[in-house]
Amino acid sequence: MKRRTFLAASMGVLAGAGGGAAANGARLYTDAAQAFGTTVTVTVVHTDGAAAQAAMSAALHEAQSVDRLMSIYHTASQVYQLNRDGVLRAPDARLLLVLAQARALSQMTDGAFDVTVQPLWLAYAEAAQRGALPDAAALRQARALVGWRQLAFRRAEVRFLQPGMALTLNGLAQGYAADLALAALxxxxxxxxxxxxxEFAASGAKPSGTPWTLGIRDPRDAQACTDILLARDRCIATSGDYESVFTQDRVHHHILDPERGDSPPELASATVLAPSALLADGLSTAFMVMGEKKAHALAGRLPGIDLLTVDKQGHARRTAGFAAAAGRA
Structure with a gap:
């Protein structure tokens, strides 16, 4: 599955090692590596190039380690092994932490977020290879294998309680990787x-002292932004109906509602500001499934969470905190 990278760094944010220096000699340094099927980048402000490089290398190592641990494609990953065998013994502590966060999100969102949705995605992906949608029988079979309460885990093992289940951490792993990379920095x-x-994690500011600037992609125009955010000590994630689709009309795409057995019909995108990238990542998926009204109601009850939703007709709704970060307050 293509990962959903919908936030675009605005012009001048990632200026690289040649970026202008501040009065104290601090400047931008940038490094990148491959993980999650994409290019992961880290940009830091420092006065010493060697120290900056050591920090960036450590951060990128953390991100790549999460990919190796949680990929649904790498045969050595623990998630791959769990999906193959139905049980995983001696799970990594990081995997258990993410599974615990996944369970909390499922409880918080009444099941709108569910890491066991993978059988449904596979049904759509297999049908799409034939230029079709899964038939009713295939959907019934897939939906019967989805249910976050049927995933059991403890320190000694992770286990599916029903044969044939599978999970994906694509709605959490990249956010978690950003959190671990930031901790390494x-x-x-x-x-x-x-x-x-x-997913993005912004800490502090650029050498000039101004906040990091991020553009939020318009879900219907890849060359346009709905908002330009000033992001200081916030994490940002967007989910949308356009990055990985099963039908060109975007009615059927990679975000799936576990209850409906199909893609949620209302929203084109949901962007979340949160204290952690893992939380932003998971909530952006959940809010897509929940729809505008329920998503904004939940966002309003959660401390540190701000939300932008754009529906399929192009109508945007922002929480007050999101509007302030975008200079719309």
């Missing part, structure tokens, strides 16, 4: 940085 003394793992 901070261990190296970096306080001003921008991370892009497919």
């Amino acid at each position: 901070r261990r190296h003394g970096i306080r001003n940085a921008l991370l892009d793992t497919g």
Whole structure:
């Protein structure tokens, strides 16, 4: 499945090592690596190039380690092994942490977020290879294998309670990778940085002291932005109906409602600002499934969460905090 990278860094944000220096000699340094089927980038502000490189290398290592652990495609990953065998013994502590977060999100969203939705995605993906949609029998079979309560985990093992189940952490892993990468930067003394793992984590500011600037893609125009955010110490994730589609009309796409057995019909995109990239990542998926009214109601009850939704007719709705970050307040 293509990962949903819908936030575009605005012009001048990722200026690289040749970027202008501040009065104290601090400047931008950038490095990149491959993970999650895309290019992961890290940009830091520092006065010392060697120290910046060491910090960025550590951050990229953390991101790649999450990919190796949680990929549904890499045969050595623990998620791949769980999907293949139905049970995983001696799970990595990081996997257990993400599964616990997934369970909390499922509870919080009344099942709109569900990491066991993978059988449904496979049904659509297999049908799409034939230029079709899954028939009613295939959907019934897939939906019977979806249910977050049927995933059991403890320190010793992770297990599906029903044969044939499978999970995907594509709605959490890249956010978690951004969180771990940012923690690695901070261990190296970096306080001003921008991370892009497919989800964004912004810390501090650019050498000039101005916040990092991120453009939020218009879901119907890849060359346009709905908003330009000033992001300081916030994490940002967008989910949308346009990156990986099963039908060209975007009615059927990679985000699937576990209850309906199909893609949610109302929203074209949902962008979340949150204290952690993992939370932003998971909530952006859940809010797509929940639709505008329920998503904004839940966002209003969660501390530190702001939300932009754009429906399929192009109508945008922003929480007050999101509007303020976009200069619309």
